[in-house]
Amino acid sequence: MARQPNSLPTQPLSETQRDFLIRPFLIETDPQETHEQPHRHNFQEILWVRSGRGKHAIDGLELTIQPNTFYLIAKGQVHQLITGIDLDGLVIRFTDAFLPNFLSQEMGHYQTVLFNNVTINHTLPVPPNALPNFEALLGLLLAEFNSADGRANQEILRHLLTVLLIKLGKVQREVVSGGGTAVSPEAQLFHEFTLLLEEQYSQTHTVQDFAQMLNITPRQLSDITRQFVGRTAKHLIEERLMLEAKRLLTFTNLSVKEIAHRLGYKDPSHFSKIFKKKTKTTPQAYKTT
Incomplete structure (x- = not known):
């Protein structure tokens, strides 16, 4: 490829x-x-x-x-x-x-x-x-x-x-x-979170920061994400970061260090640790497969 x-x-x-x-x-x-x-x-x-x-x-x-x-x-x-x-x-x-x-x-x-x-x-x-x-x-x-x-x-x-x-x-x-058509306040907040996540995932990594942008508590944000997708806000943030990491590892020649910095990790070793925890392999190993 x-x-x-x-x-x-x-x-x-x-x-x-x-x-x-x-x-x-x-x-x-x-x-x-x-x-x-x-x-x-x-x-x-x-x-x-x-x-x-x-x-x-x-x-x-x-x-x-x-x-x-x-x-x-x-x-x-x-x-x-x-x-x-x-x-x-x-x-x-x-x-x-x-x-x-x-x-x-x-x-x-x-x-x-x-x-x-x-x-x-x-x-x-x-x-x-x-x-x-x-x-x-x-x-x-x-x-x-x-x-x-x-x-x-x-x-x-x-x-x-x-x-x-x-x-x-x-x-x-x-x-x-299983259904439901009304746009509830929770649905609107979930929508706003997904938009913020798409815009900010490489700059903002914490549930607290996203919750603050939405004027709600971190617990409220995670309750909302659980309601709609069965996962915590932290899980969704990490999932979005790992998705972009996989894209960059697979489809570009950027080094692991460059990818870590592009995704907002100041310490590349911290990025590698999280990546391995989430994917059961290192970024370098994933890149060469």
Whole structure:
């Protein structure tokens, strides 16, 4: 696997579609999507696989591609489409800025459910009874995207995407916790924590500091994270740090010392100690495997 000297390449949407894109995913006519190098995106991505099979790696986790399934790739995650046979479906890509402003609080909740680097469930199989509704919605999105450009066109796309995310959020919550649609104060705090964690993980490593940013106690923060994902805030902070460490060890030529400093560890030996505790191997050994 080729390594980048300092960091992974980050791909933008495109020169012409800066905030939203939807297109058919046909492996026979889209060879550039196969055997691609690991990379990051600066947008959220949804793959809808209608039929076919293959393999797709997200943050080093190899997933078997199955029909009638959505695959979610969060902004910043390392991913790679490895193989595909007779794949048919759609690719949807969008930036955070594309979502409607008036739904920011609710959409923030759905983005927390669907797209984050810690708790994301990458695979969302669609129940058979829900397939017609999803296909109809995706058809509307694709038709509107391919129609004439204009302000109204963009607004329609935004709202159709909003409906899709809400429906996917419902499926995700049912998979994870058995339901519930209201955006509670605890859910809003959990959303704010995940955003802060994504922004601050390389500068802030303690539950106390994150809790202070949220104006709650460390115990309250851990109670909230346990409620939504069954893990303490400390566990999520360490998990996010180790995820980024694994990415940098696998996909860059940075030394262990450089990675430790990039992740905010002043003492590289402390980083190595935590990494070994969490992964049962040293950073150097992980890098060479």
